[in-house]
Amino acid sequence: MAAKYVGKRIKRTEDPRLIKGLAHYVDDVRLPDTLHVAFVRSIYAHARITSIDVTEALKAPGVVAVYTGKDIATTVGPVPCAAALPDLKIPDYRVLATGKALFVGHPIAAVVATDRYLARDAADLISVDYEELPVAVDVEASAKGGPVIHEQFGSNIAYTLTSGEGDIEAALKSADHIVTQRMVHQRLAPVAMEGRGVLARYFPGEEELTLWSSTQIPHLMRTQVALMIGLPENKLRVITPEVGGGFGSKLNVYAEEALLAWISIQLGKPVKWIESRRENMQATIHGRAQVGTVEVGCKNDGTITGLRYNVVADLGAYHQLLTPAIPTLTGLMLSGAYRIPAIQMNVTGVFTNKMSTDAYRGAGRPEATYVVERAMDIVAAELKIDPVEVRRKNFPAKTEFPFHTATGLDYDSGDYEAALDKALNLSGYAKLRAEQAKARAAGKLIGIGMSSYVEICALGPSQAMPAGGWESATVRIEPTGTVTVLTGASPHGQGQETSFAQIAADELGVDLNAVTVIHGDTAIVQYGIGTFGSRATAVGGTAVLIAIQKLKEKAAKIAAHVLRCEASSLAFEGGRYSRPSAAAASAVSEPDVAVGEAPAGALPEPDTEGRSTLTIQEIALIAHIAKELPPDTEPGLSATYFFEPKNFTFPFGTHICVVEIDKETGETKFLRYVAVDDCGKVINPLLVDGQIHGGIVQAIGQALYEEVVYDEQGQLVTGELMDYALPKASQMPWFELDRTETPSPVNPLGVKGVGEAGTIGATPAVVNAIVDALSPYGVKHLDMPARPEAVWKLITG
Amino acid sequence: MKIEGTQELHAPRDRVYSALTNPGILQRCIPGCEALEKIGENLFAAMLKAGVGAIKGTFKGEVRLEDMRPPEHYRIVVEGKGGVGFAKGSADFDLEENDGATLIKYSGELQIGGTIAGVGQRMIQGAAKMMASRFFAALEAEVQRTTAIGEADLV
Structure with missing residues (x-):
């Protein structure tokens, strides 16, 4: 395959909309009647919550509801941990603190109001009484003793693990020198330019919930949030609009995501929360x-x-x-x-x-x-x-x-x-x-x-991952010849709308502009794993490539049928299938079918009489009109592939x-x-x-x-x-x-x-x-x- | 965080001491203090609007006066919290006669938590200093006024 695009320094097709401010992030999604959520977060690192008085907040202008730990204790499941380690201690992590607050920023109450600022003002009216508890801050000291955070575990040790191969004692003994060094890898904050943001809209009639979230993993989030709030997974749609950076901090399922989903069901209205930078520093992972x-x-x-x-x-x-x-x-x-x-x-x-x-x-x-x-x-x-x-x-x-x-x-x-x-x-x-x-x-x-x-x-490989290590792609050529790539990876700044289009355009021999890459909507895109661990191109890009190869097998069958030759004898070059005799002749003398310029209300009938070559885009039209298909061939031209790396x-x-x-x-x-x-x-x-x-x-x-x-x-x-x-x-x-x-x-x-x-x-x-x-x-x-x-x-x- | 400093007020020591332990005067002098009500012996309920940088909030809490040895020493213990965090601390005040004026030496510890703790740690010292200087400027005016009318407890 001649590489027209792959390997070239092509400017990101995402960038114009980002630079011009035309992109849509969660906060740019504006729905009528949206209510806004503000959180009361713990001001102590470790404290027993002795009482929460929400009376004044409920009387504040614009306030619709206030929720605390007792409201969600039996209705919203815990924040999930997908890591499986032997004898791992997993504390029950509720979406609002129940009983104790365990870190500064731990959400304690959620105020829902008609306006973001009214919600914030009302949150300040909530009075929380705390009984301060001794804190475990230094990691080395906390491993040895001191205040225990989760009493049921008896210590602060969540797990111990030994890994590696070879006889380390013998190896060190055989050395001429042994060097030893203590090293500190300090705690860092990911600080994505766009913080987290959630918008949840429940339709009580359809019993369907749409969750917009600034995440790296829309499908995994759909599964987890559906479980947390007890909604059938196929009634939950997660949409990931533009994401302003993640760096791993949005490779997660957070308390706020499930809580907003649940609140929207309670109130039957859209609810939104946009993280402030201070909340981002306190309550987004480090x-x-x-x-x-x-x-x-x-x-x-x-x-x-x-x-x-x-x-x-x-x-x-x-x-x-x-x-x-x-x-x-x-x-x-x-x-x-x-x-x-x-x-x-x-x-x-x-x-x-x-x-x-x-x-x-x-x-x-x-x-x-x-x-x-x-x-x-x-x-x-x-x-x-x-x-x-x-x-x-x-x-x-x-x-x-x-x-x-x-x-x-x-x-x-x-x-x-x-x-x-x-x-x-x-x-x-x-x-x-x-x-x-x-x-x-x-x-x-x-x-x-x-x-x-x-x-x-x-x-x-899936063997090494908690929830699947594969990635998915669907590639289809629409009747008008445009190419749609649906990737289960969820790029958020890496530029795969461009690089996946490069792969597809080269592989299909079409113009780069004919390809659109769609991602981040669980109602449109087949299940996927997401973007993290530098995996999107190696795993997700490969899924795109193989899906195209599958699509081309079918396209070749249709081409052979229409051109009246064996599929194996067809040549494919520059997006065009040619009969063996025509490959050497002037294939370009045949008229191109205009792409994307179909007259209103009618598809152009493909002219296949006496043709010796067909473009793959013409084949897509033939496949959709479905009058000239080989026997036992499904109409349409699309293929899906789930790539599992070895x-x-x-x-x-x-x-x-x-x-x-x-x-x-x-x-x-x-x-x-x-x-x-x-x-x-x-x-x-x-x-x-x-x-x-x-x-x-x-x-x-x-x-x-x-x-x-x-x-x-x-x-x-x-x-x-x-x-x-x-x-x-x-x-x-x-x-x-x-x-x-x-x-x-x-x-x-x-x-x-x-x-x-x-x-x-x-x-x-x-x-x-x-x-x-x-x-x-x-x-x-x-x-x-x-x-x-x-x-x-x-x-x- | 340590807070300490000295301040000279142009009034006799007993007059200054009396002003420094008078809730009405204190309420007027402490920047942002909206209420300071006596709820017990040397114990007051306080409401304060304060902030650092863009973080502002209302703090509710208690003020206690301890170790009172008029006119030379007392200790103030404060504890308050609000939506943006909490503050607690104590400070010792020592008053010395200085040629008709009074030299106040204060020294204390302040602990803050919540959002305000994470905002401009470098600014908090400055904010505390600014509050102290506004407090003493107001106190100076108060002692001058009460000295002029010869009635320390007039509030």
Whole structure:
């Protein structure tokens, strides 16, 4: 198939509407008679709710109803946790607090009013009496003892798990050196530009509910919310309009979604809630939040013999959808890009009086990559070997794939040395080291950091997933020749309306503009899993490709029938089927049937007399008119495919970062940032670059700026963007990007996925550069974020 | 969060002490204080409108005066909550004679929670300072007025 679109830097077809403000987010959906919901949220991290007085709120202007925990205790099911781990403690997480509030921001009451502001004002009139309880804030202390959050479990430990293969004790014993380092992966807030938002409309006559939600998983949400509120799943329609970013924070089913659905049924009217930024910081999931110690054994020549990571994971007060599963992804990726014969992770998941943690861009893999890539640098420093050589020494060769790791994975394909060498060349590594030596002699603090990462993408085979790891697509050609692609993936900024159209247009030989990609409406799109884990293109794009191939089998049968030849003898080129004799002749001399210009009220009758070629769009019309179909052929031209991948995919790459640290202020300034990523085959390089850019920015955010801070009373100190330091464009380096391309054998597109690669690869590169810059002061490690104050203290001792 | 400072008022110490423990005067001087009613011995019910930045709300709670040693010392204990959070704390006031004027030294702890705790931690110190300076400016005016008419308890 000649690739006219795939592989080209095509601008996103989504962008004009986004840039012009013509896109529709949940809050842009305006229905008559909509009521608005405001929440009363706990002001304490841990407290018994002794009384709630709603009298004044009910008398307030515009107020229609007020609901508290007692109203939903027996009518709305708990917030679901889909993670399955042995002996996992799962607390009963009600959509409004019943009895106790367990974190600041825990919803206690919902006020419904005719106007958003009246609802907010009335919420302030609700008087909640609390009896303060001692708090569990520090994750390490809470693992050991102190106040117990869920008394029925007897401690704050939700689970413990050991993973990995190989004899770790023997591996460490056989080492010439063992390096040990404690590392903190601070709690981060995903901060999607659009917060969460929910609109629920119940039709009492039809007993049908439509739920608009800013989510990454419309179908999974439909299933879960239907169960929570006891509505038949086929009476619930979830629509995901434009979504202004998710980063994993909308890979969830939240209390507010089920509660709004339930309220709409109670009142028989549409109800809406749009999350404020403060609510977003308090009550949308956070990410990371691990404290661990890594031990790495190595030989004198730099060969790694084994790695052990003992870690406590701060889960927050409750499990959201995947909360306890996130650290298990860390365990899977502890082999990094290296051959490590024995690996062990011992994780303890711990409840604390904070918002739940869950998937945030990378979801457990950034922690693993940070541990491994920091450890490689620490080993290099211990052995006084160049960090490049330690990495090179332990890479599996490209001929060793599929490569089995001691974490139980089989890496699909890779050429780690190629990416490393390309990054070294692009950065001029040898020259950089020479310049660094010169700068150091002149008293400047220059640091060079690198990271050779591998990540796990295209989640995943269904065996490895809580609710299916496949993805679905329906492709149909309408009577007028336009192509409709329905994807079960639910893109929310990744650009699949463009990239899936590229796949379809090339595969069908039609114009890109003839293709429309539809997603995010459970009444229109067949069941799907959603967009997360860098899976949409590798799994969902493959479903599109195979659905098209199925569609073309049928189209060829119809073409053969009309053209009076064998289907196997047909040639397909540029969207046109040709009889063998006509393929060589001037196929283009035949008139094209106008696409999308059918006269009003009538379909053009396809003229098939004496034709030797037919376009696939003409075949679609023939298939719909259905007068010239071969025997036993269904009318219409569409195909659906559910693609189940056999494995994950494993993108990789090397990032190199050069920083200069201001001795006077401790501030980190970027001098260079080079990233060579391999995400397999590339559908649209522009989209890939965009994903890498955004990923690196969020990684730098973690390395230098961001941290969700709770004080010792469990009060959220970083409650809005004035205090939570998101990276700004002016603070970012220029990204020098390049790629290597190692196709994945896991799917026929050969793609691996790229949504999280930047976030995973870049954080350790930045921290390694800072530690390298500070090495003249004997610094071996510093925890993130590397705030100027912390760096300055290391300089000044 | 620690709150401390000193303030000089141009009035005799007993006059200042009397004003500082007078609910009517306090209500007029505390910025945003809408009610301060005696509900017991040295115990008052208070309603305060206050805020930091864009977060404003009504706080209801209690004010208690303790450890009263006129005219040199007392402690104030406050506790209040509202829709945007809670505040609780205590402060010691020490009054020293200073050449006909009175030097007030205050020192205390303030704990806040809820939405206000997550909003501009860096601004809260500033907001507290501003409230203190408005409070003392108003108190200065009150003691001057009551000194002029020679009636400390006139409220």
